[in-house]
Structure formats: C-alpha cells, structure tokens
Amino acid sequence: MVPKEEEAQTSETGQEAALEDVEALKEKVENYLANWQRAQADFINYKRRAEQEKMEISKFANSILMLNLLPILDDLERAFVSIPPRLAELSWVDGVRLIERKLWATLEAQGLSPIKALGESFDPKLHEAAIHGKGKEGIVIEELQRGYQLHDRVIRPAMVVVGNGEEEEEEKKEE
Numbered sequence: 801m802v803p804k805e806e807e808a809q810t811s812e813t814g815q816e817a818a819l820e821d822v823e824a825l826k827e828k829v830e831n832y833l834a835n836w837q838r839a840q841a842d843f844i845n846y847k848r849r850a851e852q853e854k855m856e857i858s859k860f861a862n863s864i865l866m867l868n869l870l871p872i873l874d875d876l877e878r879a880f881v882s883i884p885p886r887l888a889e890l891s892w893v894d895g896v897r898l899i900e901r902k903l904w905a906t907l908e909a910q911g912l913s914p915i916k917a918l919g920e921s922f923d924p925k926l927h928e929a930a931i932h933g934k935g936k937e938g939i940v941i942e943e944l945q946r947g948y949q950l951h952d953r954v955i956r957p958a959m960v961v962v963g964n965g966e967e968e969e970e971e972k973k974e975e
Contacts, residue, residue: 859951862910862950863950866907873903873904873946874946880897880900914946914948915946915948915949922939922962925954925957926957926958928960929960930944930959930960930961932964934964936963938962938963938965941960941961943959943961945958
C-alpha cells in the first residue's frame with residue numbers, strides 16, 4: 801500500500817503537471833489565435849490594396865492614349881491662332897472648332913485638365929523650365945507648351961519661361 805502522504809504528493813504532482821499542460825495548451829491556443837488574426841488582417845489589407853490598384857489602373861488606363869492625343873490638341877490650338885482673319889469667319893473653320901470642342905469635352909470627361917501656368921509661381925511638379933527670361937523671379941512669364949493632368953497626376957508638365965528677377969532690378973534702379 802502507498803502511504804497517504806505519498807499519494808497526496810503524487811496527486812499534487814499530477815495536478816501541477818496537468819496545470820502546466822493546460823498553461824502550455826493555453827499559450828499555444830493564444831499563439832494560434834494571434835497568428836490567425838494577423839493572417840486575417842493581412843488578407844483584409846491585401847484586398848484593400850488590390851481594390852485600390854484596380855481603381856488606379858482603371859483611372860489611368862487611358863493615360864498613354866491621352867498623352868498621344870495631346871500633340872493633336874497642340875496642333876489644333878496652333879492652327880486656330882494662325883488662321884488669317886479673312887478665313888476665320890468661314891463655316892468649315894467653325895466646324896473644325898466644333899470638332900476641337902467635342903474632343904476637349906470627351907477628354908475632360910475622362911479626367912484630363914490643363915495645368916495653369918501663366919502668372920503662377922514656378923512649381924517643378926507641374927512646370928518644366930525651358931528658359932529664364934526677364935520678369936519677376938520664380939514666376940512663369942510665358943507658356944511654351946501647355947501641360948496637362950489626368951485626374952490628380954501630371955501626364956505632361958507645362959514647358960514654361962520663368963522670370964529671373966532682372967525686371968525687378970531695373971524698376972528699383974529707376975526709382
């Protein structure tokens with residue numbers, strides 16, 4: 801027979817071992833739960849990123865086409881500027897102007913917009929400085945080629961002439 805004291809010690813040891821096993825299992829369960837929650841959060845983030853990328857792709861899918869159409873817009877603009885006054889009143893010129901307006905309306909509906917440059921402070925994100933000329937320093941004094949944005953992204957910066965501050969110095973000397 802096993803004495804009662806030994807039996808009690810064996811029983812306590814068994815309980816301690818069982819408690820340790822329970823604690824170890826509890827740790828394992830918590831670890832698995834944390835890993836599952838992390839995996840679930842990663843999956844949710846992946847879905848959100850994939851949806852954002854999908855929206856970006858659909859938003860800017862036509863950017864190359866629009867970029868290729870910009871020289872046509874430039875040519876139309878130059879053509880209208882150079883039309884002699886005697887031809888400006890002809891109906892076919894009005895027809896071509898109508899075509900240009902329709903093209904513009906279509907491109908604007910897709911998110912294309914011109915970048916405002918003339919008289920603005922030079923911004924290297926929106927403007928490309930081609931030349932420095934006499935004028936207020938850091939201000940766009942002439943637009944050589946119009947720039948365009950598609951939604952909020954620049955697809956062609958405006959090519960501009962930026963003032964170098966010479967005019968201001970001359971005005972100060974005169975005073």
